[in-house]
Amino acid sequence: MTPLRWTLLIVLLVSSMLIGVMFGTLRLGMHDVINGLLGHASEMNNSVVRTLRLPRVLLSALVGAGLGAAGAALQGATRNRLAEPYLLGVSGGAAVGAVLAVAFHAPHALIPVIGFAGALGAVALTLLVARAAGGHGDARTVLMAGVVVGAFANAAIMVALANADAMAVRGALWWMMGSASDASWTQVATLAAFVAVGLAILLAMGRAIDVLALGDDTAAGLGVNVARVSLTVYVAGALLAAGTVSAAGLVGFVGLLVPHIVRLAGARTHRSIIGSAALAGAALVVFADLIARIAMPPAELPLGAVTAIIGVPFFLALLRRLA
Amino acid sequence: MLLSACASEAKHSAAITDDFGDSISVGAVPARIVSLNTTTTEIIYAVGAGAKVVGRTAYDIFPAEVKNVPDLGPGLHPNVEAVLAMHPDLVLLYASETNREAARQLRAAGVRTASFRIDRISDFARVTRLLGQLTGDTLAASVTVDSVNATLQRVRSATATLPHPKVFWPFWESPIMSVGGGSFVNEIIETAGGKNIFAELPAPSPTVSFEELLRRDPDVIVTGARTQAKLAGDTRWRTLRAVREGHFLIVDSTIATGPGPRVGAGAESVARLLHPGVRF
Amino acid sequence: MIEFREVSVRYPRAAVPALDHVSFVAERGRITAVVGPNGSGKSTLVRALLGRVPLASGSVLVDGAVIDLRHRRQLAMRIAAVTQREESVFPLTIRDYVSLGRYPHLGMWQAASADDHRAIARALELTGTENFLDRTLDELSGGEWQRVRLARAIAQGGDAIVLDEPTTFLDVGHEMAIFELLGGLASDGLAVMLVSHQLNLVARFAAHMVLLHRGRISAAGTPDTVMQGSVLESVYEWPLVVTRDPAIGSPALVPLRVPARPNRTRT
Numbered sequence: 001m002t003p004l005r006w007t008l009l010i011v012l013l014v015s016s017m018l019i020g021v022m023f024g025t026l027r028l029g030m031h032d033v034i035n036g037l038l039g040h041a042s043e044m045n046n047s048v049v050r051t052l053r054l055p056r057v058l059l060s061a062l063v064g065a066g067l068g069a070a071g072a073a074l075q076g077a078t079r080n081r082l083a084e085p086y087l088l089g090v091s092g093g094a095a096v097g098a099v100l101a102v103a104f105h106a107p108h109a110l111i112p113v114i115g116f117a118g119a120l121g122a123v124a125l126t127l128l129v130a131r132a133a134g135g136h137g138d139a140r141t142v143l144m145a146g147v148v149v150g151a152f153a154n155a156a157i158m159v160a161l162a163n164a165d166a167m168a169v170r171g172a173l174w175w176m177m178g179s180a181s182d183a184s185w186t187q188v189a190t191l192a193a194f195v196a197v198g199l200a201i202l203l204a205m206g207r208a209i210d211v212l213a214l215g216d217d218t219a220a221g222l223g224v225n226v227a228r229v230s231l232t233v234y235v236a237g238a239l240l241a242a243g244t245v246s247a248a249g250l251v252g253f254v255g256l257l258v259p260h261i262v263r264l265a266g267a268r269t270h271r272s273i274i275g276s277a278a279l280a281g282a283a284l285v286v287f288a289d290l291i292a293r294i295a296m297p298p299a300e301l302p303l304g305a306v307t308a309i310i311g312v313p314f315f316l317a318l319l320r321r322l323a
Numbered sequence: 324m325l326l327s328a329c330a331s332e333a334k335h336s337a338a339i340t341d342d343f344g345d346s347i348s349v350g351a352v353p354a355r356i357v358s359l360n361t362t363t364t365e366i367i368y369a370v371g372a373g374a375k376v377v378g379r380t381a382y383d384i385f386p387a388e389v390k391n392v393p394d395l396g397p398g399l400h401p402n403v404e405a406v407l408a409m410h411p412d413l414v415l416l417y418a419s420e421t422n423r424e425a426a427r428q429l430r431a432a433g434v435r436t437a438s439f440r441i442d443r444i445s446d447f448a449r450v451t452r453l454l455g456q457l458t459g460d461t462l463a464a465s466v467t468v469d470s471v472n473a474t475l476q477r478v479r480s481a482t483a484t485l486p487h488p489k490v491f492w493p494f495w496e497s498p499i500m501s502v503g504g505g506s507f508v509n510e511i512i513e514t515a516g517g518k519n520i521f522a523e524l525p526a527p528s529p530t531v532s533f534e535e536l537l538r539r540d541p542d543v544i545v546t547g548a549r550t551q552a553k554l555a556g557d558t559r560w561r562t563l564r565a566v567r568e569g570h571f572l573i574v575d576s577t578i579a580t581g582p583g584p585r586v587g588a589g590a591e592s593v594a595r596l597l598h599p600g601v602r603f
Numbered sequence: 604m605i606e607f608r609e610v611s612v613r614y615p616r617a618a619v620p621a622l623d624h625v626s627f628v629a630e631r632g633r634i635t636a637v638v639g640p641n642g643s644g645k646s647t648l649v650r651a652l653l654g655r656v657p658l659a660s661g662s663v664l665v666d667g668a669v670i671d672l673r674h675r676r677q678l679a680m681r682i683a684a685v686t687q688r689e690e691s692v693f694p695l696t697i698r699d700y701v702s703l704g705r706y707p708h709l710g711m712w713q714a715a716s717a718d719d720h721r722a723i724a725r726a727l728e729l730t731g732t733e734n735f736l737d738r739t740l741d742e743l744s745g746g747e748w749q750r751v752r753l754a755r756a757i758a759q760g761g762d763a764i765v766l767d768e769p770t771t772f773l774d775v776g777h778e779m780a781i782f783e784l785l786g787g788l789a790s791d792g793l794a795v796m797l798v799s800h801q802l803n804l805v806a807r808f809a810a811h812m813v814l815l816h817r818g819r820i821s822a823a824g825t826p827d828t829v830m831q832g833s834v835l836e837s838v839y840e841w842p843l844v845v846t847r848d849p850a851i852g853s854p855a856l857v858p859l860r861v862p863a864r865p866n867r868t869r870t
Contacts, residue, residue, distance in 0.1 A: 007558045025534035044537075049563040052533060079692045109553075111497075162397070165382060167495050169530075173529070182497050182532060184559060204711050211706050213693050215684040220653040222759070223679030223707035268695050268739070298524070298535035300498065 001272045005265060009276055014063070020057035020286045021049060022239050025297055059183040059247055060289040060303075061282035062191045063179040064254055066198060066244040068281020070237040071255025072262070072274045073202040076209040077233040085241035085255035088146045088234055092153025093122020095176050095246040099160040100190030102172040111175055112246040119242035125149050127234065138216070142234065158287035178251035178304030180289045187247050194243035199278055201236040209233060213270070251288075251304045253311030254281050284310070327491030339453050341437040342418035343426055348435065352459035353413035357406050359398040360417040362441045364389060366451050367415070369584040372458040378409045385577065385585065394507065403428050413457060415439065419479045442506045442527065444510045448472065448580045467584055474587030475514055481603050482516025489599060490517035491541035491565070494528045494579065499536065503529040507582040515594035516601075517543075533559065539564050545593065547576040572596040604630040604763055604794040605652065605682065612647050612818075620659065621647040623818040629796040629811070631762060636791045636805040637798045638829075639815035640839055645798040646687055648815075649767045653684055665763075679707035683759035685752050687767040688796075698753055701726060704758030724843035726758035730784065737783065746777035761816040763794040770801060782808050806830050807853045812836060830854035 022033050026048055033042035036049025070085035078087075086092075097118020101111045130138075130145035147155040161169060208229045211219045216226045244251065285303070288310060292301040329466050338346045357378035358364040364379050368386050376389070380398040383389045392514070395405045399421050406414055406429065414429050416422045418438035429436040437457060439450045448468045455464020492502040502508040502519055506527035512519045519530060520539040544565050551571045554560040561567050564590065578589035594601060605628070612622040622644045626723040629635035637645050650656045652663055654672040662669045666703070670678055683704070695703070701770040704726065705719045715723075729752045743751060749769055756764050766785070770832070771780040786808050789795045799805050805812065806826040814822040814829050816838040822829045830844045835856060 025532055026538050041328075048534070048537065051558055051562050052537070076693060079690050081692060086508065137484075146534075166399075167500070170528075171495050171497060179498065182559075197352070206833055207703075207706060207709070207711070210695065210699070211703055213690065214703070215686065215688055215690045217650065217653060217655055218684070218689050220655050220675065221679060221682075221684030221686060221765075222675035222703065235470045263693065268693075269699050270693075273693075293532055293534065298539075299529055300532035300535075302498075 001262075001265070001276055006269070006276070009265075009279045013279050013286070016283040016286045016290075017057050017061060020060070020290050021053045021219035022295055023290060024048070024053060034297040039265050053263050055185050055188050056180050056289065057286055058188045059191060059241040060180045060285045062188065062195050063180065063244040063248045063251055064258075064281035064283065064285030065253060065278040066191070066195045066240045066281075067285070068262075068273050068279075069195075069199050070174040070240040071257075072259035072270065072277035073205065073209060073233050073279075074237045074255075075157050075259050075269045076213050076273065077230055077237075078143060079215070080139065080143065081260070082256065083143070084253075085237060085244075086250065086252075087143065088238045089122030089126040089149035089153065090119045090238050090245060091250050092150040092157075093125075094119040094242065094250065096122070096153045096156045096160070098172050098175050098249075099157050099164070102168045103160040105168075107257045111172070115175070115249075116242050116246035119238070119245055122149050122153060123235070123238040127231070128209075139230070142230070174302060175249045176304075177302030178249035178307070179292070179300070179302050180248045180285075181292075181300055183248075191243055191247045194240065195278075198236050198240035199274075200245065202233065202240070202274050203271055205229060205233050205236070206269065206274055209270040209274075240296045248303060251285065251307055252306045253304075253315070254285055254288075257311045257315055257318075258284060260315075264318075264321075331407075339437070339456055340474050342440045343423060343451075344437045345426065345430070345436075347437045347457065349456050349459075351412070353411075353435070353457065354423070354523070355409065355411045355412045356415065356458075357395065357409055357411040358415040359395065359401050359406070359416060360439070360441070360581075361385070361398070362447075362583040363415040363417075363439060363450065363454065364444040365581075365583035365585065366447075366454050366467070367458070370451065370455050370458055370463040372454075372460065375458075377411060378406060380474055381579075385580075385583070398585070400424050403432075408430055413437070415442075415454075441581060441583075442505075443507050444582045444586055446507075447584075447586060451584075458527055471584060471587040475590055477603050478516075478587070478590045481601050482514075482594050482598055485516050485598050485601065487516055487518040488542040489520050490597070491520050491536065491539075491546060492579075493550070496554070498530045499533060501531050502527045502579075503527055507586065508579050510582075511578065511586065511590045511593055512545075514590045514598050517593070517597050520540070537562060543570045543572050543597070545572045545574055545596075547562075548573050604631045604666055605796060606664040606719070607648065607651075607666060610648075610651055610663060611661055612644075612651055612656050612661040613659045614656070621656075624661065624869040625815070625818070625820055627811075627813045627820065627823055629763070629765075630795050631794045632789060632792050633810035634785060634795045634797055634805075634808050635811045635813065637796070637807035637813045637815060638800070638802055638805055639821075642817075644818040645815055647818075649684065649686065649798060651766055652682070652765060653686075658742075667780055670740075676707040679759065679761070681761040682765060683756035683761050685756050685766040687771075690750065691740040692738060694742075696731060696737055696739050697743075697839075698736040699723070700740060700751060701732070701754045701758050704755040704760070707759065715807070717753055722760045723758045726754040726756075729757055729787075729806040730754040745772050746774070746780075749773060749777070749781060750784075753781065757788070762792065763796065764788060765796045765798075767798045768800065769797070770799070770804075778804065802830070802835075803848075803855045806855065807848065807851065818835050826854055863864065 031043050032045045036045045067085050077084040094115040097115040098111050101114040126145045126149045130142040134141045208224050211224050212224045219226050258277045258281040262280050267273040267276045290304040290308045292303050337350055338348050340346050348588045355377045356375045359380050361383050364383050365385050376392050378395040379392045381394050396402045403425050414434055414436040416438040417438040426436050426438050441450050451464050451468050455461040494500040503524040503526045505525050509519050520541050544576040609622050610622050610625045611619040636698050729866050730753050732751050732754045770781050812826050812829040821838050822834050830845050844857050845854050847853045
């Protein structure tokens with residue numbers, strides 16, 4: 001990645017965030033937005049900009065950054081182009097948590113918390129299964145364990161949903177499809193802490209991931225403790241993904257797609273892949289959330305549906321290129 | 324009107340047609356009824372056949388005595404074996420596509436099964452008359468329908484000339500699902516002298532964005548007590564004028580379960596909240 | 604410098620040990636070659652050195668001290684390994700790839716120092732790979748890739764290099780180039796330990812050979828000692844003769860054709 005490309009990426013992110021704050025159902029001029037940001041607009045415009053749009057745009061950016069970075073790191077550590085942040089059972093576990101919360105009539109505000117707990121539980125289960133089957137050091141074993149735990153989670157979801165009422169099911173489904181619509185400053189602050197720590201760990205592991213990507217034996221020959229580095233990357237990536245899930249539900253495709261995009265743009269070493277995937281992921285999710293807000297007024301689309309609609313054709317093009 | 328005309332015609336041919344298009348013979352008065360739709364359950368009790376109900380859904384809470392009836396689980400994708408185990412001679416289902424197979428299986432087992440779609444207030448009158456025929460008490464059915472219709476009419480006339488405040492009635496907050504034009508709750512709002520801000524959306528419970536809500540700027544929010552407390556304390560929701568100014572109307576949320584015999588009383592209670600001091 | 608002392612390795616669910624009390628030393632300043640048929644335990648030796656398989660008994664020592672796998676980086680600073688398989692799902696540029704040889708020397712956030720750059724430049728020069736720095740691994744031919752891998756190992760800067768089948772898939776010219784390079788490294792004082800199928804080439808370059816058969820050492824010593832027709836014939840289970848390379852006099856193995864007889868097939 002050349003300095004010019006890094007600059008372009010930052011410009012892309014900042015401008016997507018500005019556009020994200022400017023557009024919405026309510027029409028605000030540039031003037032209103034700037035005054036709103038400064039708190040000098042009408043009471044209504046102030047709150048639209050500062051209470052609704054800004055936290056939402058920031059939360060989307062953090063979700064995208066977390067998913068992009070986690071996807072990039074996990075793809076590298078597992079040497080698998082199709083690895084993604086939800087790989088280790090995060091999505092299944094989070095969904096089980098959300099659905100159980102619904103089935104047992106937990107307050108709606110608890111869904112993210114229980115979803116997060118479910119994600120952590122599933123990640124722990126995946127790593128335990130992988131360990132029982134042969135060790136964290138072997139990427140293939142970990143991937144298989146993730147698949148097994150995911151299948152188990154699907155079964156659990158179906159059992160839990162059997163008796164839930166229709167509105168609650170719709171609520172749980174909406175949450176599973178991902179949305180930044182409930183963004184608050186508290187959530188922004190929590191996720192920012194998560195992303196800062198997770199990103200720092202993954203960036204620190206960047207060089208080790210480069211080595212790991214060459215294969216376990218080669219990595220061992222270069223002084224990498226394969227099992228420990230893999231486990232660190234898996235746990236940091238999964239926690240990052242779980243953090244985004246608790247903030248905005250399951251937002252698919254971002255973590256899978258963005259690392260490919262930044263690699264095509266010239267990122268080669270994992271430190272630059274992870275860093276640029278964080279920036280590009282942030283821009284992508286901010287943009288996707290804008291579409292989710294304005295594409296079908298007065299309804300709002302689930303964020304995960306928008307990222308998938310953007311992602312699928314993009315990914316097909318990528319596959320053709322790689323094939 | 325047309326439908327009830329059909330129904331009364333059906334009485335003479337000793338069969339009625341349900342909303343799956345199946346025909347159900349009228350004649351033998353049922354002794355054991357399973358009702359797997361909360362609204363038909365309420366209607367069955369209202370037309371005086373409650374004592375014959377031997378099975379209900381997990382969600383039935385009206386009328387109060389229904390809790391003594393065995394709970395047979397969900398109303399969609401019902402457990403057919405659990406229903407058959409009650410040896411019913413009449414089963415009432417909600418006529419959604421997911422229930423078509425269950426209806427077929429019950430009929431195949433020789434059980435009279437009628438499926439009704441009760442989504443609008445007009446469905447209430449139509450289905451109540453049909454259920455009256457099935458239970459053999461058309462008089463009780465007529466009385467029920469007339470009483471509800473009279474109440475609705477009374478509420479409508481009392482509020483017709485009053486200013487109609489802009490009403491937002493959420494079914495759910497995350498995502499925000501509003502009462503839409505396709506819901507009978509929209510009819511309740513209109514009857515009670517309010518203007519549903521999402522009335523033009525055809526779906527019964529459309530998902531709407533928060534900014535859209537802000538743009539439509541409701542005068543009042545109709546909700547339950549627990550939701551009110553939550554919304555009133557939420558910074559984002561406080562950007563809504565109605566929330567800031569505390570313009571909440573607290574209703575019994577079970578009004579929204581279905582257009583059953585309580586729909587008239589429900590409209591009346593909403594009207595009293597929307598127009599305090601109005602006389603009916 | 605690298606000593607295998609009574610090393611045994613047994614894979615789970617395997618009937619016989621992959622390595623059975625194997626002892627030998629790879630000294631500095633010479634090429635030590637480990638040869639043997641497929642499945643004789645050659646690659647397991649390398650994996651044992653890297654701590655990738657648990658030892659059932661025995662130990663691996665470096666300069667007289669048992670290797671401590673808790674300090675892999677220190678080990679990697681002294682011994683570089685070019686393993687048999689390497690993946691390039693996410694191909695790096697040659698510059699970044701060869702720089703990874705300095706991985707054990709760098710702290711997590713530490714940038715490459717002048718020393719690191721010197722080591723990298725020397726490795727590129729020795730292997731003649733300085734001209735494709737900006738190409739990526741997936742754009743290299745097989746011969747170029749092996750040279751680049753060797754460059755990474757040299758950049759690692761230790762005093763031992765361990766290679767597992769470094770010339771598989773290479774043509775004669777590229778193969779010779781690699782062996783000449785390894786010979787040069789050994790004369791510069793490095794301990795070069797080589798796992799190879801190429802008996803004849805190995806016999807010309809190695810000072811010490813270890814012949815493995817079913818996890819045990821069948822013969823060890825100079826090429827002349829190991830390259831005995833009778834020993835090799837029983838290990839490889841194929842008729843062969845050992846002749847002398849006419850040019851340099853090193854032993855050379857010539858496998859024989861066998862008349863097609865139904866009961867004489869290779870096992």
